[in-house]
Amino acid sequence: MKKISHKDIRLISRYSNWSARGIDDFLQAHIYNDKKAWVTFLKLFLLSLGVGFTVAGIVFFFAYNWDSLSDTIKLGLIEGLLVATVLAVLLLYKHPLIKKIILTGAAGLVGVLFAVFGQVYQTGANAYDFFLAWTLFVTLWEIVVNFPPMWLMYLVLINTTFMLYVEQVMSGVSSLWAFTMLFLINLVACIVFIFLSHKKISVPKWFIQVIVLAALAYATLAVGSAIFDKIEPIFWLLLPVVLATYGLGAWFGYKSKNLFYLATIPFSVIIIVCCILIEMSDEANMFFVIGLFVIIAVTLLVKGLIDLQRRWSNE
Amino acid sequence: MNKHGLNELLNEIKSKEGENFTYDENSLIEGYERVHAEPESLTIKILSIVGGMAATIAFLGFLLIGGLYDSDVGLISFGVLFVAAAVWLNRSYEKLIIDTVSVSLYVLGFAIFIMGLDDLDDTMLALMCLTISLGTLRFMQNYVLAFFATLAANSSIIVLIIEAYDSPNALHVFTLLITLATVAWLLNEAKLIASDPRISRLYYPVRIGLIVSMLTALIALSFGYEWGKEFTSWIASLVTIPATLYVVVRILKLLHVKDKLRKMQLLALALLILAPTVFAPYISGSILIILLCFLVNYRTGLVFGIIAFIYAVSRYYYDLNYSLLQKSMVLMISGVLLLGLYLVVHKIQTSDEAH
Numbered sequence: 001m002k003k004i005s006h007k008d009i010r011l012i013s014r015y016s017n018w019s020a021r022g023i024d025d026f027l028q029a030h031i032y033n034d035k036k037a038w039v040t041f042l043k044l045f046l047l048s049l050g051v052g053f054t055v056a057g058i059v060f061f062f063a064y065n066w067d068s069l070s071d072t073i074k075l076g077l078i079e080g081l082l083v084a085t086v087l088a089v090l091l092l093y094k095h096p097l098i099k100k101i102i103l104t105g106a107a108g109l110v111g112v113l114f115a116v117f118g119q120v121y122q123t124g125a126n127a128y129d130f131f132l133a134w135t136l137f138v139t140l141w142e143i144v145v146n147f148p149p150m151w152l153m154y155l156v157l158i159n160t161t162f163m164l165y166v167e168q169v170m171s172g173v174s175s176l177w178a179f180t181m182l183f184l185i186n187l188v189a190c191i192v193f194i195f196l197s198h199k200k201i202s203v204p205k206w207f208i209q210v211i212v213l214a215a216l217a218y219a220t221l222a223v224g225s226a227i228f229d230k231i232e233p234i235f236w237l238l239l240p241v242v243l244a245t246y247g248l249g250a251w252f253g254y255k256s257k258n259l260f261y262l263a264t265i266p267f268s269v270i271i272i273v274c275c276i277l278i279e280m281s282d283e284a285n286m287f288f289v290i291g292l293f294v295i296i297a298v299t300l301l302v303k304g305l306i307d308l309q310r311r312w313s314n315e
Numbered sequence: 316m317n318k319h320g321l322n323e324l325l326n327e328i329k330s331k332e333g334e335n336f337t338y339d340e341n342s343l344i345e346g347y348e349r350v351h352a353e354p355e356s357l358t359i360k361i362l363s364i365v366g367g368m369a370a371t372i373a374f375l376g377f378l379l380i381g382g383l384y385d386s387d388v389g390l391i392s393f394g395v396l397f398v399a400a401a402v403w404l405n406r407s408y409e410k411l412i413i414d415t416v417s418v419s420l421y422v423l424g425f426a427i428f429i430m431g432l433d434d435l436d437d438t439m440l441a442l443m444c445l446t447i448s449l450g451t452l453r454f455m456q457n458y459v460l461a462f463f464a465t466l467a468a469n470s471s472i473i474v475l476i477i478e479a480y481d482s483p484n485a486l487h488v489f490t491l492l493i494t495l496a497t498v499a500w501l502l503n504e505a506k507l508i509a510s511d512p513r514i515s516r517l518y519y520p521v522r523i524g525l526i527v528s529m530l531t532a533l534i535a536l537s538f539g540y541e542w543g544k545e546f547t548s549w550i551a552s553l554v555t556i557p558a559t560l561y562v563v564v565r566i567l568k569l570l571h572v573k574d575k576l577r578k579m580q581l582l583a584l585a586l587l588i589l590a591p592t593v594f595a596p597y598i599s600g601s602i603l604i605i606l607l608c609f610l611v612n613y614r615t616g617l618v619f620g621i622i623a624f625i626y627a628v629s630r631y632y633y634d635l636n637y638s639l640l641q642k643s644m645v646l647m648i649s650g651v652l653l654l655g656l657y658l659v660v661h662k663i664q665t666s667d668e669a670h
Binding site for chain 2: 006008009010011012013014015016017018019020021022023024025026027031032033034035037038039041042043045046047049050051052053054055056057058059060061063064065259260263264267270274282283284285287288290291292294295297298299301302305306309
């Protein structure tokens with residue numbers, strides 16, 4: 001029997017005299033978790049908790065004794081841990097998912113290593129140095145290990161490095177410029193991954209959606225900065241790129257029957273229009289106009305999306 | 316599921332229920348078309364909700380800046396008007412689009428209604444909000460509105476309890492009640508759905524509303540000792556721990572653990588694990604939610620429970636007044652105990668497969 005949803009059960013119960021007992025039995029048989037699911041769940045739960053607590057205990061132990069450890073031991077410990085995890089991946093474990101998870105953890109350890117390095121040698125470097133080094137050193141692993149959560153970590157690192165760089169080194173730069181750059185960086189990431197996904201490397205949907213959201217967020221922030229602050233030369237680079245991207249993105253979403261792009265891009269446009277409206281006047285009446293605009297625009301958008309979806313599912 | 320599947324399902328039910336099973340075929344088919352006409356898409360739902368919220372904030376801004384704030388009578392009347400409009404809109408039209416508008420109107424109406432009455436005694440205010448939210452639940456069964464109405468009702472109840480029982484421990488009383496309510500609601504899905512069509516439509520939104528309220532109460536409890544000496548941290552555990560054990564009993568039945576002695580041993584083990592958390596009911600509470608949601612296969616609740624649990628454990632260890640060394644010992648011992656439990660479950664599994 002195909003998947004039955006709660007809506008169907010409720011519907012039938014409403015228009016029939018299905019007994020409570022009958023519904024309960026049905027739920028137990030088809031929807032609630034059975035013994036097998038419970039055993040798997042309990043094992044996973046207990047294992048993660050057990051490992052998590054034990055590791056936390058060990059970490060706390062070292063934290064307690066940290067100051068009394070010599071520098072050599074501190075660095076040696078982390079380096080040893082790093083080498084051990086990589087060796088474990090190469091030699092011990094067969095299951096690909098476990099290997100990838102461990103390597104992702106190892107990439108995190110690289111960051112810990114650099115942090116300890118910075119603390120031991122009191123390099124007093126700007127934080128962006130630390131993130132930059134971390135990013136560069138895990139690049140090779142990123143390329144080799146085909147693991148989306150690790151890619152996500154990598155993108156977060158790149159974004160963080162850039163943001164800290166702007167904050168600490170290029171402090172004179174406007175937020176418009178910073179957001180534009182961040183938008184372009186994430187846009188490039190989007191394009192790379194969408195391209196890869198067409199070349200038979202499987203890229204999970206959620207991953208692309210997260211990058212697209214990030215790029216859209218920065219684009220919206222960038223245009224917002226331009227509206228509220230001055231318009232600088234870089235705006236004339238931003239505007240055509242944003243227009244082209246939004247247009248292409250919407251078209252792409254339409255062609256591939258993917259609601260996500262067709263929902264988020266127009267929503268970003270709605271936000272931008274609201275920014276323009278607020279900039280025009282921040283009196284009470286404008287808020288009323290904004291409220292009205294948002295309701296009408298979102299309603300039209302939702303209606304359009306529902307119609308589209310219905311049309312696609314009927315094809 | 317298509318119509319063919321629907322007929323299959325009806326036949327299966329009939330074979331289990333017997334000859335007395337009757338159903339109203341026409342209404343069923345009509346209802347089926349209606350329910351499945353709106354294709355479900357998380358993106359669209361989120362868009363509607365976010366759009367509704369944004370519009371609400373904008374309108375609130377309009378009212379505040381426009382000076383409506385000064386007129387209490389104006390606020391009250393507009394508040395009631397908006398809430399009524401939201402309810403009416405939702406009753407008259409079934410489409411998802413209406414949700415956007417009516418949700419904004421509802422929340423906005425409620426907010427300005429409260430603003431208008433802020434001179435009033437808190438108890439009276441809470442009673443009125445409670446009446447409005449319960450009334451909403453009675454008259455309309457729209458998903459998102461029912462969710463907000465549940466939250467509003469629970470907030471009103473908290474305020475009433477705090478006003479009546481002037482001590483920080485009031486939150487415990489609320490937690491006790493909401494835990495009992497949540498457990499009862501989640502475990503009686505079949506009975507509630509079979510009872511009244513109105514309650515059956517409210518079941519799912521109220522479920523998530525109760526879970527969110529319970530988790531919020533638990534997390535608030537975790538900030539408890541910042542409220543002074545009067546606060547006793549263990550009262551809520553009087554309900555959360557027994558409730559958790561009750562769910563464990565249910566799970567053991569499900570796992571076909573028949574041997575009485577085995578059952579007693581496992582229950583004792585569960586009690587042993589929960590006992591140290593007696594001063595932190597937010598830990599046993601979040602475990603309760605995780606177990607309950609997994610029991611009824613409710614993924615959203617499960618995710619919330621897990622996030623709350625991670626917060627609870629982190630908070631517990633953060634607040635612990637031991638040195639790092641002592642904490643590390645406690646953590647390692649707990650870790651080893653849990654790994655031991657894991658091996659026990661593993662043994663149960665392999666011994667079953669051997670049979």
